Amino acid sequence: MLKRFKQYFQKITTNHDQHRKKVLTIDDHLVEVENTRYFLSQALITDVPEMLAIERAVYAGQTPWDQNAFKTELRRQSGRFYIVMRHEDQLVGFCGCAFDDRRRDAHITNIAVHPDSQNRGLGRFMMQTMIDRAKRLRYQTVTLEVRYSNVTAQQLYRDIGFEKTGIKKRYYFGDHEDAIDMTYRISENGD
Template sequence: MSEIINQVNLRKMEITDIIKVAEIEKASFPTPWSSYAFTCELLDNQFAHYIVMTLKDEPEKIIGYGGMWVIIDEAHVTNIAISPEYRGRRLGEILLLKMMEVAIDKGALRMTLEVRVSNIRARKLYERLGFKSAGLRKGYYVDNHEDAIIMWKDLMESISG
């Protein structure tokens, strides 16, 4: 994984990133957030923290992003996605590790997220990074009423894997 880490940069999301982020969002989710939703997150939500992943040799090329809300001592992952053509290279892992680092820096002790029951790839990533299932949100996803698994991670525990 160290080789791929040297090929990407991670930085705070800016307003000018939203068009590309929205494209990745649309390619990644059946009910994607709009550009307006991301704009509101960046401008109006004091709890929101968003990161983009770019290529080192093409810093204007956004290939992934992640967002979370950090409220008191908890971080809630709102979204995380890697552009389809860059998936399968453990970039999501790199991005989520950075999000954990930022969450800890902002005072979070725990991190939570929801994931589709059918999203085995994402579930395996989260489990590899120490997230544990904590419950089910029945019919959580509006497109097909699929259940969501609620997962939590204690950010003070070391990451296994």
């Protein structure tokens, strides 16, 4: 009986792992966002310098995440999904997400679009990409933190369907700005 249970458990675990791996890959690399074609791919270690350059452009010369933080995330074997978008071979945006099977939550860890490419639907596209992955994995929520002062991002997230669920006081390193917790509830959005 124990042997049969072990075989059954191994089979469902293997099936789950295969499904998860398939969901957290990109099949269609050429995407169109607001009538412009982009190349979408999973982030690689070699993308980190360009990701840091985007952070510097977005955050007034600062990099909320350093090179080691990005590399650590990209080296993880499971549970992380980072995407980059390129236009004419230039990195224009990236988004990272931590997928937690136990909590059934996909947590957006980082998202940035180069200022020259903002207001073109890229942030919304990348957020929707992560939400779609969470739906395919039958997760319950997608969560994130956003700076209290970043009202533009907050509005985008509300437009997508996120709602404010809390505040983390003095959350951000350096300036100690508060963060607003936001949650997208998959089951409540009819999905």
